[in-house]
Amino acid sequence: MRASQYYLATLKEAPQEAELPSHKLMLRAGLIRKLASGLYSWMPLGLRVLRKVEQVVREEMNRAGALEILAPPIQPAELWKETGRWDLYGPMMLRIQDRSEREFCYAPTAEEVLCDIVRKEIRSYRQLPVNFYQIQTKFRDEIRPRFGVMRSREFTMKDAYSFDADFAGLQKSYEAMYQAYTRIFTRLGLDFRAVAADTGEIGGSGSHEFQVLAGSGEDAIAYCPQSGYAANVELAEALAPAKARGPATQAMRKAATPGKHTCEEVAGFLEMPIEKTVKSIVVMHEDDMVMLLVRGDHMLNEVKATKLPGLRPFRFATDGEIRARLKAPPGSLGPVGHGIRVVADRTVAAMSDFCTGANEEGYHLVDVNWGRDLPEPEVADIRNVVPGDPSPDGKGVLEIVRGIEVGHVFQLGTVYTQKMGVTYIDEKGGTHPMEMGCYGIGITRVVAAAIEQNHDDRGIVWPEPMAPFTVALIPLGYRKSEAVRTAAEDLYAELGARGVEVFLDDRDERPGVLLADQELVGIPHRIVIGERGLKEGMVEYQHRRDASATKVPLAEAAAFARSRLIQGKDPVAP
């Protein structure tokens, strides 16, 4: 492609509202343009990237035996009412009435529609398993769309749905998708982790997220380099301390802590390590109040807490509820001296001589001990793991890295198929609900995540398999120098004939503009052709990640650039 026949629209500055590097760079490089809040147009350069991601996803889904379909994004409410999700989804679902006032939604996902297709199409065990997928626009009416296409309202998703006769079949289908996803993100050239994840609201028996590693990621991942264990922090188990609880050494006493409310403040004021303090968090399930205890420097894990008996779902208690039931203000709470149910994190249960609120404004209790000053607590894992925690597989120590969720695979089991009557008849004539899995990839988000992981202060550094063009030819003085123009055109023809996606920047712009645009747009390989170099028969090759350029004889430039390409080489070949 020639720049003069293309549409390059780079910007010096990104709009103020763009916070994340990927959002800024996608706007500055002209990949996307905003139409309205959470709605983006993909411009020619951006769409090329999007299509490359789609194509890799499509090839690997097909290779895994999944069959591509295309279901309508506008879906009738009746189907969503069968599973109860018409009400569950709330305002996140974009609801629509047609001219006959019949209710529809713009699909945020498609379990219901696929269940409807399969229950009408498939009757016999002989037709199973099937795995249908689509690459389709979805809509989630986010309350605060942000970060460009990272959390937009409209987005492209690859969603797949497998149907099996039994649980062993589901596990096989799930494994095939897990492997396909691994191939997909490997082929795209991304640094990612498949991490065990909570199944959350969607239900089911097993789940992994595929996370592209990036410091700006919203998700925290517990990762053990020694064993390869990886899980979302939401799920990663915090083991009980290896060391048993120490003996009580001091009598419990009440200490004045005027104006000190957080564990940090109290530990500082009382000159003790924060690891001796305990944080008390009061939550409600309907009318039941429960006090959850985690060590002062630890964080409550809400997903784990939801799984405690009697706490699904829970909410945080209000100030009023706390004052009414505990006769004490928030910031002074503790487990001693009241009849409220107390659940201590495993770490807290192993503490002795610890400090906690006195349920009295301005006071804390010091040297508190279980079984002496208060009853032995109910114990559970209710905190987030932290760096240095032992890996739950017992084979090393956890690190915490940040990631962007780009894919998710779920074993749904029969949650949906039972509600919607998606059944098959077995060899003996018996009827059973099918075992279902669902598998999503946020196609548009993959583009943003790739940029979060691959950029520098000059612009995007595309992994080659996602780059809009592979090689940039930058002639300095294309319009003025016939030698430059001829050399550029020859290279353009030679690389193009070899199937290389080459971008010839034939615009009448200053060299600085041409080079800055190439770096901003992130084309991985570039060849600069200048009159001075040509006098010695040389051009300059530089990879976007290289610190400096390499002089290459003009005659060998195409071959040299091609030797640097990964294009055509299969990174996941066995």
Place this chain on the structure above:
Amino acid sequence: MRASQYYLATLKEAPQEAELPSHKLMLRAGLIRKLASGLYSWMPLGLRVLRKVEQVVREEMNRAGALEILAPPIQPAELWKETGRWDLYGPMMLRIQDRSEREFCYAPTAEEVLCDIVRKEIRSYRQLPVNFYQIQTKFRDEIRPRFGVMRSREFTMKDAYSFDADFAGLQKSYEAMYQAYTRIFTRLGLDFRAVAADTGEIGGSGSHEFQVLAGSGEDAIAYCPQSGYAANVELAEALAPAKARGPATQAMRKAATPGKHTCEEVAGFLEMPIEKTVKSIVVMHEDDMVMLLVRGDHMLNEVKATKLPGLRPFRFATDGEIRARLKAPPGSLGPVGHGIRVVADRTVAAMSDFCTGANEEGYHLVDVNWGRDLPEPEVADIRNVVPGDPSPDGKGVLEIVRGIEVGHVFQLGTVYTQKMGVTYIDEKGGTHPMEMGCYGIGITRVVAAAIEQNHDDRGIVWPEPMAPFTVALIPLGYRKSEAVRTAAEDLYAELGARGVEVFLDDRDERPGVLLADQELVGIPHRIVIGERGLKEGMVEYQHRRDASATKVPLAEAAAFARSRLIQGKDPVAP
């Protein structure tokens, strides 16, 4: 692809509601499944066809220099209000409120959004021309969705929008699209005509429709085989008769025509040719009543009538209005004896001694003559052309054929760009609105239209470029006969290695089922492999259009089939 790893879902019968052959066959062959009224899921086999159409469209749009983008289907009302189309579109437009109660629509087309993109992006004449296109889902909330994907509510459209500095540029862009469309439908293997069309509500200065010829088509096309003239009947000019008006030969008289209202009834009753009768049609523009006259066997052309001075827009008068103003009931109307404005079609203006209603129930006037019995009329072309009419280019005689509109190209001029402020700055610093063109192809409708044109009583007969698979291998007894299985597998491997899209029907079904499915699904080439033939070393090749099979030696079968393919041959190469 092997049938055992694919999803074939053929039906013996189509649902009752399917009327058109394409609708029936798409359901029976398992290309689509209905989700709700006017909403269809594309199943694996159908999606393969759809993607082939998309790919040909994409390649030819790119070849013509258009740049692919992807704009959101959910679009803010504000943009549509700028052109006034938010109100104009009426209930055909699916309107949506988001969680903040802001108004959006599911786009039926995208002129406004493209104008918005271009006015923000492009400032200088040096950036022009541009032509952006997308292949995107659209929605039109049809009052009566029918004929499957022929007139569905949700459909895939390729829509392109060109922006030029001046009208000469627009004409060049338009011509490039006209040529691209011609290549597209030629490459798809369809029999089509590009026909001059009315620009209608969308406005602008020129327009062609691309019509796939099919007896079931909704559109009538006036076509002159001698000159190649082709126009939608809505537009095709009906010339004035070559022969001048004859003299009056009889005195006007009133004839009793009890219970006779239509021209056919009156002509039969009075024993005169219908060509001697005149039909009177009463229409209203606001409060103005106008009587339109066409010959008894001709049809009023509403598009032409709309273009009469003072009739944009018009509607048919109600019975009450007719009785109040003409003191006569419908079925007895005529131009004699009242002061209502009369417009006569050119043919009617050349008639003498004609018959028309007497404005009195049960009576008609016979031997009426212009200038004698009533004033000379206002004359205009307001009828549809009929077979045998002279071609408007004066070079032959018109035929009427029926077509399905699959593409439409428009010269919009500055209708939208003026309203939306889409301007550029010229070389001298002056500001001008851009000249805009728009160009649509109904991708999903192309699939249905292709079937309307290419089917028989056994099923679909795909043009090879659109076929889901190119060659069907049909082993008779794949599971039972090792010889059959080996021969089938060898052919499958050999054709596959040559890049042929081959479908191996390895299902354990009776030969009749396998052959019937191939004919229903419409795979163009088939090779039947049976034990009996293999004993003589032969297999049977048959094209879907061939009356009978050809015996071919097994060893030559792949080469023979490939020699029959058009795959890879460019039907539009210069």
